[in-house]
Amino acid sequence: MGDGRKILAAPKKQLIFAQGDSADAVFYIQTGKVRLTVVSKVGKEVTIAIVNERNFFGQGALAGQVLRMGSAAAMTDCELLRVDKKAMMNAVHGEHAFSDMFVAYLLARNIRYEEDLVDPLFNSSEKRLARVLLLLAHFGKEGIPQTVVPEMSQETLADFRTKRNADSSRSQMV
Incomplete structure (x- = not known):
């Protein structure tokens, strides 16, 4: 190339x-x-x-x-x-159409990161879960919602539990 x-x-x-x-x-x-x-x-x-x-x-x-x-x-x-x-x-620097697209991409990504940081500070766990599920489903992307079912192996779920990200005794995410 x-x-x-x-x-x-x-x-x-x-x-x-x-x-x-x-x-x-x-x-x-x-x-x-x-x-x-x-x-x-x-x-x-x-x-x-x-x-x-x-x-x-x-x-x-x-x-x-x-x-x-x-x-x-x-x-x-x-x-x-x-x-x-x-x-x-x-x-x-040399391709203005590319530059505009790339800067827009970076700004959109930065906004998403800011939302990710602010979300746990001001929203309940239910709202945070709903936001994550909508993001996973690419809700509203290009005007057409897409259903996405993330692939999770038993090993990934077990690893998630071991790292204390899930509390199975209370059936909730932490």
Whole structure:
């Protein structure tokens, strides 16, 4: 493909980049899903995002981030477009239509992060659950609600329970 862009195939569960790696590129998911995680100094891993196709990840490289703050791994078989930092900056500065689209994407994502931070402060657990379910279903995306049933294995649910995210004795999320 050239010009600092490369198509990559990432099979399910393959690590795309690790926390602490050089932040030298931005990725665009053409097909598949990617999980973004962060590991604390004490070894606790937290999923910070699940990124679907037609979305970017690794944008910290454009904001002066020298090392990756988290890791990215393929949740499904993925086809990714890897764009070197320099090529991405050239596209942002030289292609106005792309620049407008990319800035709008970043702002929309930032608004979503703000909503995620404010939600637990002001809403009841029922409202938070309803919001999460609507987000999972992509409610209202492009005017057409889509039904999405997340795939959860018994292992994932057990892991969720062990990390104290669910209290089975009270049948509720914490």
